[in-house]
Amino acid sequence: MKLTKLATLLAVLLFVCTCFVGCGEVVEDNEQTSSKGVTINVYNWGEYIDPTVNDLFTEETGIEVNYKNFTDNESMYAVLSSGAATYDIVVPSDYMVGKLINEGMLAKLNFDNIPNYALIDESMKNQLYDPQNEYSVPYTWGTVGIFYNTKYVDEADLQQGWDLLWDEKYAGRIFMFDNPRDAFGIGLLKCGHSLNTTNKAHWDEAYEQLQAQKPLLHQYVMDQIYDKMINEEGWIAPYYAGDGIIMMDEEEGNPAIDFFVPKSGSNLFIDALCIPKNAEHKAEAEQYINFLCRTDIALLNAEYIGYSTPHTEARAELDPEIGENENFYPPQEVLDRTEVFMTLPADVSTYMDGLWMKLKLPAAGWAWCTVAVGIAAVALLIYSFIRYCKKKLRKE
Amino acid sequence: MIKSKAAAAPFTAWMLLFTIIPLGIVLWFAFTNADGQFTLGNLPHIWAQAATFGISIFYGAIATVICLLLAFPLAYNISRATERVQQTMVMIIMLPMWMNFLLRTYAWMSILENNGFVNQLLRLIGLVGENDYLPLINTGGAVVLGMVYNFLPFMVLPLYTVMSKIDNSVIEAAQDLGSNVFQVFGKVVIPLSIPGMLSGITMVFVPAVSTFVITKLLGGSKTLMIGDAIEQMFIGQGADYHVGATLSLVLMILILVCMAVTGMADKGEEADV
Numbered sequence: 088m089k090l091t092k093l094a095t096l097l098a099v100l101l102f103v104c105t106c107f108v109g110c111g112e113v114v115e116d117n118e119q120t121s122s123k124g125v126t127i128n129v130y131n132w133g134e135y136i137d138p139t140v141n142d143l144f145t146e147e148t149g150i151e152v153n154y155k156n157f158t159d160n161e162s163m164y165a166v167l168s169s170g171a172a173t174y175d176i177v178v179p180s181d182y183m184v185g186k187l188i189n190e191g192m193l194a195k196l197n198f199d200n201i202p203n204y205a206l207i208d209e210s211m212k213n214q215l216y217d218p219q220n221e222y223s224v225p226y227t228w229g230t231v232g233i234f235y236n237t238k239y240v241d242e243a244d245l246q247q248g249w250d251l252l253w254d255e256k257y258a259g260r261i262f263m264f265d266n267p268r269d270a271f272g273i274g275l276l277k278c279g280h281s282l283n284t285t286n287k288a289h290w291d292e293a294y295e296q297l298q299a300q301k302p303l304l305h306q307y308v309m310d311q312i313y314d315k316m317i318n319e320e321g322w323i324a325p326y327y328a329g330d331g332i333i334m335m336d337e338e339e340g341n342p343a344i345d346f347f348v349p350k351s352g353s354n355l356f357i358d359a360l361c362i363p364k365n366a367e368h369k370a371e372a373e374q375y376i377n378f379l380c381r382t383d384i385a386l387l388n389a390e391y392i393g394y395s396t397p398h399t400e401a402r403a404e405l406d407p408e409i410g411e412n413e414n415f416y417p418p419q420e421v422l423d424r425t426e427v428f429m430t431l432p433a434d435v436s437t438y439m440d441g442l443w444m445k446l447k448l449p450a451a452g453w454a455w456c457t458v459a460v461g462i463a464a465v466a467l468l469i470y471s472f473i474r475y476c477k478k479k480l481r482k483e
Numbered sequence: 484m485i486k487s488k489a490a491a492a493p494f495t496a497w498m499l500l501f502t503i504i505p506l507g508i509v510l511w512f513a514f515t516n517a518d519g520q521f522t523l524g525n526l527p528h529i530w531a532q533a534a535t536f537g538i539s540i541f542y543g544a545i546a547t548v549i550c551l552l553l554a555f556p557l558a559y560n561i562s563r564a565t566e567r568v569q570q571t572m573v574m575i576i577m578l579p580m581w582m583n584f585l586l587r588t589y590a591w592m593s594i595l596e597n598n599g600f601v602n603q604l605l606r607l608i609g610l611v612g613e614n615d616y617l618p619l620i621n622t623g624g625a626v627v628l629g630m631v632y633n634f635l636p637f638m639v640l641p642l643y644t645v646m647s648k649i650d651n652s653v654i655e656a657a658q659d660l661g662s663n664v665f666q667v668f669g670k671v672v673i674p675l676s677i678p679g680m681l682s683g684i685t686m687v688f689v690p691a692v693s694t695f696v697i698t699k700l701l702g703g704s705k706t707l708m709i710g711d712a713i714e715q716m717f718i719g720q721g722a723d724y725h726v727g728a729t730l731s732l733v734l735m736i737l738i739l740v741c742m743a744v745t746g747m748a749d750k751g752e753e754a755d756v
Contacts, residue, residue: 308704
């Protein structure tokens with residue numbers, strides 16, 4: 088008898104232990120290999136590095152790279168802030184860099200170890216999220232613009248800029264970002280407000296715009312946008328410029344798709360290389376950043392990823408079809424009208440999320456459905472209970 | 484008695500670790516604020532989402548009713564067939580469940596899209612114009628369809644199980660006594676299959692109300708259902724676990740009420756028989 092109990096207990100204990108082993112995985116990797124040579128843990132977006140680059144780095148320096156992917160800034164932040172794993176390199180976007188700096192989660196870089204930093208375009212440095220440029224090195228950048236299908240969309244209508252997304256002529260054929268920051272960003276741009284406004288009235292205005300746009304939309308969408316645009320399910324979609332390479336590809340994409348950045352302004356995003364404060368191999372991580380900023384490596388990455396590179400020499404060596412393409416490298420006058428996302432103050436961020444939820448709410452009348460169901464359920468519950476009790480009584 | 488207790492130990496431990504403790508955490512989150520202090524401040528968010536609850540319940544109820552209407556004759560016919568046919572039919576009903584739920588929903592997407600299978604067919608026979616389309620995807624109907632398709636087996640199987648236990652002689656007896664088809668169904672088959680109906684209703688309604696992703700894939704993410712709203716609260720940019728937990732708690736209470744009602748009806752039925 089006791090043996091069975093013991094065995095069960097052991098089994099449970101074993102199970103619980105294995106659970107916790109899983110959590111510490113990354114850290115353990117690190118310790119195991121530290122005797123052989125340093126391993127740095129890199130946490131980057133999916134498909135965001137040329138697959139040969141890490142091997143080249145190991146070949147040249149003997150430093151192993153443990154490379155992991157994340158899908159969005161928020162999940163990266165969750166992993167980083169929970170302390171579930173320590174990383175030596177992370178690649179957050181602009182506003183997330185700001186958030187990480189504010190929360191003291193990033194280490195100041197030693198730029199003596201990163202001489203190639205000099206090759207990074209000056210206009211990409213000292214951005215508002217890192218004004219002294221002490222914590223981050225720009226890795227890729229791009230703008231948000233509108234993809235459209237030339238077969239169905241009038242060239243003349245492009246003059247409308249962001250208003251194209253509100254054009255009733257194309258009702259049912261328009262897509263929209265399915266995340267609050269980007270969607271509200273376009274609403275704010277349409278109203279002519281800053282993307283980082285802290286005036287709640289501005290956010291309300293943007294909300295009104297999005298609410299007016301909702302009936303015209305085919306749907307809100309993120310990653311599925313590629314298929315839906317390529318299959319001509321819809322004709323107009325705002326999205327990130329760098330992803331256009333896939334959408335407009337002659338073979339895998341749809342050559343009828345074209346892209347433009349509205350002249351009135353847009354969102355400029357920058358993904359930057361950073362080192363978390365609790366990194367275990369800061370010097371090696373800086374070496375890695377420097378390696379990524381070397382011209383040949385930056386070129387490899389720029390060609391593979393397709394997003395715009397902030398590296399001056401790599402850009403000059405790029406195929407002119409891309410390097411000189413105004414969609415990917417807009418002229419200065421367009422860039423001047425772009426704005427980088429900043430970390431919103433907590434109250435504004437919460438306010439925006441509230442508006443976003445409100446936008447997705449069904450018509451208010453549905454609330455009465457809940458009330459009615461609630462009353463009916465309670466009534467039914469009481470009725471069934473009484474019936475049940477009566478039956479029991481009768482039986483006795 | 485003691486022996487069976489020991490055998491249940493792993494299950495008890497499992498339940499404790501992965502059901503009871505997480506439920507406690509949900510409760511804890513629902514009634515605390517970001518500083519970990521007790522608060523009732525999350526409760527107004529329930530009212531803010533009342534419309535979302537309403538539409539979720541409505542869609543869930545419609546899907547459940549459609550499932551019941553489809554499954555009842557199907558299950559009855561299967562249960563009256565020969566053993567071999569029964570096995571094959573049950574297998575066919577289970578077959579789609581071998582594939583992942585998401586994949587099946589994606590498949591519906593390409594059927595219902597503006598340039599999808601149905602619309603291309605309609606264009607081919609000239610029912611809609613070349614650049615026109617019948618709006619199928621991103622509508623409430625598509626969401627309900629997705630639910631019905633995904634949850635239908637959960638209605639068929641319990642109904643079938645109960646109905647296969649109805650002895651043919653009972654039905655024959657009713658017929659011998661002069662009942663017509665409707666009377667046989669109304670007085671014999673339906674009353675005898677009520678336990679199956681009740682568990683079927685629970686098994687369809689509960690996942691249908693709390694579903695997410697279907698709205699995103701087939702509903703165009705335009706109107707969230709309560710499952711999506713809760714997801715948003717946990718992974719959104721301004722994720723608020725406390726509000727999310729409160730909404731989940733309401734959903735849980737709703738489901739508990741639903742199960743209590745069906746449970747009591749079930750017991751009442753037993754008492755009748």
